[in-house]
Amino acid sequence: MVNKVVGSFEEAVADVFDGATIMFGNFAGPGGFPINLCRALRHKGVKNLTIIGNTAGGIGLTTDFDDQAILFENRQVKKVIASFPFSISPSRPSPCEKQVLAGEVELEIVPQGTLAERIRAAGYGIGAFYTPTGVGTVVEKGKEKRVINGREMLLEYALPADFAFIRAFKADKLGNLVYRGTQRNFNPIMATAARITIAEVDEIVEAGEIDPEAIVTPGIFVNRIVKVTKQEDFPRHLERSFWVKTA
């Protein structure tokens, strides 16, 4: 059987090329973000990347961590497709914000639900879809609009990528993944939408050690698995399950 387990983050990103389009699972903090894959990408130094994700890093939360901001600092990004690309605090602009305002990086800003649905569409072979989100706003600029069931909707196209860098909790050796709480965010849908999906996980177990009814990402979507060896200093309580039993 094909071995999906890769020994290091450097090895996992070895074939990322200049000009590649890369999705990053993330939301508003370090949970659910593939921090070690991101660092390996900065170390590799490939340029002219298009990055896709909810944020573009450096949004200014109290928890500071190495997110996509390090790629901007290293001048590796050409284009960003995101829903929340800027800092929450105007007085502390992110590297992305500075480079977008300086005209050095191109930005496509997308409503969060439309971003998620476009990614899923790419993974699931849907060419485009009509959504009511964005009608009457800057988002509709240049887009086809039609009335469906009495409601104006915009045509939005599938958004695929060359690579998806994702974060999960456990993988089995077939690549089946489970997540932990709100760590899921964009990770399961991005896994479907890239030619190569690389998952950063806390633990790798044998096939059969994860409940088949609880698997979120089937292994067929995952090409490479890398185990995190050093835990970050975030408020993380791995010993604790979120399962508050009443029984």
Add this chain to the structure above:
Amino acid sequence: MVNKVVGSFEEAVADVFDGATIMFGNFAGPGGFPINLCRALRHKGVKNLTIIGNTAGGIGLTTDFDDQAILFENRQVKKVIASFPFSISPSRPSPCEKQVLAGEVELEIVPQGTLAERIRAAGYGIGAFYTPTGVGTVVEKGKEKRVINGREMLLEYALPADFAFIRAFKADKLGNLVYRGTQRNFNPIMATAARITIAEVDEIVEAGEIDPEAIVTPGIFVNRIVKVTKQEDFPRHLERSFWVKTA
């Protein structure tokens, strides 16, 4: 808190009206089919129904069971939207087949993946989508076609319903559902697409007794839950989990 648990199948379907559109979770056998809700609907006797499902009952498998065929026998169906509406054996036509061929029931036949995606679209507020399935076949008749990314695709519209009759394994009192193996089939997506979703389950437990990472249908999609009291005589092994552990 709103109580979603209903005491009987008759009570659960009490507000189904003449002319209603009803989705039935099902695939090619009794697993994942809400047999008791279907029986209660026959008993209620409402007419001019539009029924949506993978099959329309009576497809002629070796395991005989009360599926949507009983609604045709009772002349309750006006229209069928299905992917596999006919018997697998031409010599044993289903009640649906006879009534469609006699012009008594209207049929809309839909490729299975398109059917699933149209149901999900209805549940998730997507008005329509473009899919490559059906191009160059009878399915494209009357549909808009466009080339997306070099590929011809058809425009397919969301398919909602008044009621979804679904089958699950366990519910908690908030309506959160888990399924058992291939019982899932269309059930989780139908739960999202109807105004009223009614779930037939083996077991009802307290909130918190199901692993939150394993919940498939969040309770917000489920309006009523009814417990099956008499197990059917199918090859069912409730004591057995599908979890074949290697450890």
Add this chain to the structure above:
Amino acid sequence: MGPTKGKLTRELMAMRISQELFDGAVVNLGIGIPTLVSSYIPEGMTIIFHTQNGALGFGPVVTADEVAEKADVDLINAGGQYITPLPGMCFFHHADSFGMIRGGHIDLTVLGALQVSEKGDLANWLFPARGVGNIGGGMDLAVGAKKVIAAMEHVTKNGELRILKECNYPLTAKECVDLIVTDIAVIEVTREGLVLREHAPGWTAEEVQALTEPRLIIPPDLKEISF
């Protein structure tokens, strides 16, 4: 106008908004004033909170002095705050989460606002002075939730009006707001126009109208905001 009138604090605005909750409601709260609403759930009422980053049915936000004990990086809300687990909660990915929103499965969302128009247009994502803004999940919530409450101070710190005939800030969504709750009034958006339902204690309808660009409809049962 007479002397400066008393205005509702953010906490009182949240308390007033909490009166719109109902038992079993599925609720998504935006950042800011809306978040405070979760502190004022009426006794005995069960509210299912939704957060767009993929959770339903979770418990209260972790307070500052609970962080060391309770914070978990994998249990956050859309504002990045740590939240707590509750029996019956569940998790899902972003496409499912926004499917719930877009599909009309969220009963109520409370969103912070910068401007609201006479027709219920909402502007809440971009300060023109900054030049850039984050869209985030607001457009989807404004379009998808069954009921949208816009929460804001009635005028800006500089006294500029926020309830306008037409928004001049970039829109979040058209004709989406059902109810506006400010520090001086509760205003319902109807087909006939904006209906002043309640005013803050000590305020008159005329005084609220003076800080509101569109004409307010004053119904016979106009009330004072009470808690």
Add this chain to the structure above:
Amino acid sequence: MGPTKGKLTRELMAMRISQELFDGAVVNLGIGIPTLVSSYIPEGMTIIFHTQNGALGFGPVVTADEVAEKADVDLINAGGQYITPLPGMCFFHHADSFGMIRGGHIDLTVLGALQVSEKGDLANWLFPARGVGNIGGGMDLAVGAKKVIAAMEHVTKNGELRILKECNYPLTAKECVDLIVTDIAVIEVTREGLVLREHAPGWTAEEVQALTEPRLIIPPDLKEISF
């Protein structure tokens, strides 16, 4: 033509098709001859089977004499057969399942066929004589799988040709078939036309051509089907 030639049994056709498998391949098998392919997985090769009703990575079909012991109503394949669990399998709903298919995540599908055209058009869902037919999941599989193998007897029981310039039965999908495996030949669909790759033992290229409407391209490395 000379005396009646030997034709491959359905089992031998399945054996030949199994040579198209590769380690780690994600495979969806249609009903009929295709299902038999699962009995001929090359030694040491791991195949991940997909069934459109929502499972991946399951084990062999339950045989007739195992039903009492092993059959479970909640563990079936797309043909309604009982299947067995295997470590690492997983389950999902129909929208996710067909997302996998439509999104190109199935490496190989083997589908029964009624007719295949010179361009790889497939007809397999409706016998015109019956007047009605079941579409099922075939259209999605034919359009979505990375590689589509059509499996059928080369001619009908009445001797009618099935590999045609144009299908006269209603299509399942246009230009989708990559390889045709029949009881007398293995034919590759290419841009240049149909290439006869292999013929059954005892058959000549001319004899296969005589039962095939479109002109077959005969390559220099034409081989006999071997197992």
